[in-house]
Amino acid sequence: MAGYKPKLDQQLGNESWTERGIEDLFRLHAGWLRTFLLRRLRAQPADVEDIVQDTYLRAARQPGTVIVHPKAFLSQTATNLFRDGKRRESVRARHRESVAHAGAGAGSAPPGLLEQEAALELERLIVAMPDAYRDVFALSRFRHMTNAEIAAHLDISVKTVEWRMGKALAFCASRLRD
Structure with missing residues (x-):
């Protein structure tokens, strides 16, 4: 995975390359990434901001490297985060179902009891x-x-x-x- 390094003339004040690069990356592509998540991946609106934030956090963990194709990097990272979330959701649902099934067999409360x-x-x-x-x-x-x-x-x-x-x-x- 690669980080984002802005051109020298984009560096401001005492900020490091990485801090400034992530800000630029976010400013330039965050809106596009939100739209990508909503339309292409059909992510729930409530999840979009979390995925966008996690995508930029992952980019920030890659200091000193250059992103040649920022949209490709961001879309792949966001897609991976989205899929990881869906997998976790699926595992949790299976676990809840198995617990409810085991509980119903033991004579406890019905599975849908809130x-x-x-x-x-x-x-x-x-x-x-x-x-x-x-x-x-x-x-x-x-x-x-x-x-x-x-x-x-x-x-x-x-x-x-x-x-x-x-x-x-x-x-x-x-x-x-x-």
């Missing part, structure tokens, strides 16, 4: 729980209290807290199986 739906289901489950179990469950799971702290707070024995917690968990498990 976090909001899961939170709503948990709320329904807790509301349906008998009061004595719900108090112990909520103090343990949401306030992160120990069994001894729950016992002192509710003025019951630690054994009663343990028994009620077991019943609360059994209640949750039976409802989730249904």
Whole structure:
């Protein structure tokens, strides 16, 4: 891969060849590269700016070399970044699918269950729980209290807290199986 080196008369101030070259490269070709990504590769508009930025970052990592054909260099670099992104997306999708498939087989939540739906289901489950179990469950799971702290707070024995917690968990498990 080659970097971009401007002509000597393009160098300004104390900037290095590379800094000035990347600025020139960006100024001259960024608009063209955005259009290339949108029209030729059909990249999502939300992804275009990231790919353009990453393309110029890659060019900046090649100091001291000359780009003879900047558009060819930029288009090839952007195409590689676009393809890498698509491959990563594909791997993630396959992973999500395998996790959802494995989870559905184990009797857990359906694959399409969103976090909001899961939170709503948990709320329904807790509301349906008998009061004595719900108090112990909520103090343990949401306030992160120990069994001894729950016992002192509710003025019951630690054994009663343990028994009620077991019943609360059994209640949750039976409802989730249904």
